[in-house]
Amino acid sequence: MTTVHASPDYRLRVEHPAPDDYPRQPNPDSFANTPFLPTYPQRRQAYIEHVRRNPTPENTKAVYYELVRLQAGGSLHAGLVHAALDYIQARKDCADFALHSILRMLYQFGGHPAIPPSLLQRAEDTLLAFKYWPDEPGVDSLCTWTENHQILFASGAYLAGQLFPARIFTNSGRNGLEMMARNRPRILRWLDLRFRTGFSEWLSHVYYDEDMAALLSLVDFCQDALIQEQARCVLDLLLLDMAVNSFRGVFGSTHGRSYENTKKWAANEGTTDTQKLAFGMGVFSAFDNMGAACLALSLNYQPPAVLETIANDLQRPEMLNRQRMGIRLAEAGQWGLGFDNFEDGMALLSLEAYAHPLTINLVMNMFDAYNWWENRFFSPFQRYRSLLGFLRRSGLTRPLARWMEYDLCRNTREQVNILTYRTPDYMLSSAQDYRKGYGGDQQHIWQATLGPDAVCFTTQPPRREGVSPNYWTGSGYLPRAAQVKNVVIVLYHIEDRPALYVRNQLRLTHAWLPRDRFDEFVERQGWYFARQGEGYLALHSHQPTHWQEQPGEDQGRELIAPGTRNAWICELGRRQVDGEFADFIQRICAAELSCEGLWVSYQSPSQGRLEFDWQGPLRQNGVVVPLDGYPRYENPYVSSSFPAREIQVAANSHALSLAWSPLRREIVEPEVED
16 A cells, blocks of 8 residues: 655645635634633534634644534535545544544534535545554554544544444454454543543643544444443543633643643643633634534533533632642553553553653564554654664663663653642642653643733753754753742753753753733842732742843743753732732742752742752651642542542532442532522
8 A cells, every 4th residue: 555654734735615605814712811601502602603703724623613614504615624534545643633523524414415425425435444553554654652642543443433334444454343342442441541540641731632522522423331421521530620720711730741832822722712612711713622613513512510610710719739640650550551562552652651661672562563663753763773673682672771761751751740729810830740850852840820821931941943842842851840839949950961862952941931921020139020910920040040032932031041950939929818019029039048059948928938959858847748649639629539430529519420430420510490
């Protein structure tokens, strides 16, 4: 068969013209930081009308918008559907995003008069010829192994098989029933790990969107009652994650995977459309979102009201969420995972554990079996193929992986302990003491959020350009961060160490602090102060800093601190607690602050004396503050041990009760008087 390599271009190439009545000019939506409509049905209708009035983005998620347009009584841009089918047939990266829109079209709109029979036939042929798993024939550069892609591919294969149970899938040679049988265990394992342990791509404002599309496909179309109900429960938890870790429509938390634009600008979050539809806050940007379209089209799912209540609990003086997500590779056996078969290998690769000492031999065997040497995502391995071959023959791959673990495992996302603190005026979130000194990839360790673009975070950039990690995405070396409510201390230690994957080229740390997106900004005594509404932010760098003054997006927004060791401190406040902005500034400037090497002692005006170092515990007023061993969830709305078997969520007479074994999902709503 023809070998087609993936292209980094994620836009569709549309060759057919749009219908005459198709919208030509965008009608932009505005960001809502309070609920713009009170009920979900009203917001759903507003979203559908917004989609109908706007041209569809020509990316891998375009067809979802065309289906919403059909739902609203509008015309279909068949050229976008053909372009999506071209994209899937070319087996380009993220073809699985488009795949689920075609599945939804066939399942939900297969009899719609606006869809020509010839287009439906082409869609069927495309599904039957697609490559759904790396063990199927064909060389490609599909990414099938990360957490979001695994559920998209496995559920896509299952639902395609369910749609055509007796047909032969020409690429694999299996019939539809066989496709279902092979992919059912993959789906169930994925759902089981997500419910009990959460997501390895924790709180991702990029990839939760992809997870949501796959889950809604299962909820709406899967005829296996167990899969359907488990998918519904995991979808509840995904939205719960968003509800307790967002601030007024901004998913401004720590993230397992994030990118430069999604951290800097709230309208670029892949989840912002979903937030506005589900909770009423955010913006219908259509920047990189399919979850909202799937939710608006869903036949069998509406977010439980308790989740909206939690997201909109804006006047609670303080909300502290402690949350543990993911697994440790050394404990893989506890989750039924081993290091000697490819199915387990795929599950472990959902943590992106490509070259971990425990997985490297198995993954190298998968490279051979699946011909991943030709996959463009694995080009860093291709450069060392001969060396790896020698090391494998010599039994030295694991020693090499242990020696270079800080570099080769920078993608790996093992268990994380998350702390998010939210008030009516700000939110602060961090990954507590997460893999300090390891290379980073797309992990976003901490963020302060006071408004849609009024945010602050730091990174250690390894290089100016290139794939992640780069200047703003990820980190060259992960910091050691610790948070107590409204205060976070972030320590960086840059070392000159040999690297095979990413060599650190820069000796600096920096902060994103867009002064122009705050209402007021003050520099005083080595501190940087910002006010947004009645929320306050104070930021300090132990190393001297200067502003980026070169023309471009970062000008006047990037604060640069040269040096290989640095301590950043961020403290947040609000008028109701801290008085006027000037009073907040005065107390912070008067606070005792010492830093020797990477040891920090800070007399926080709000939290007392905080002491933290590269080694050892965090101490608050002399008492050790635990940074790990968190529950699955612990906040005012839900308390669940780790790993979870039951999760009870309650807020303002609304409740959601989930149990995994035996499976149970119950929603409690307050009675409405006539």
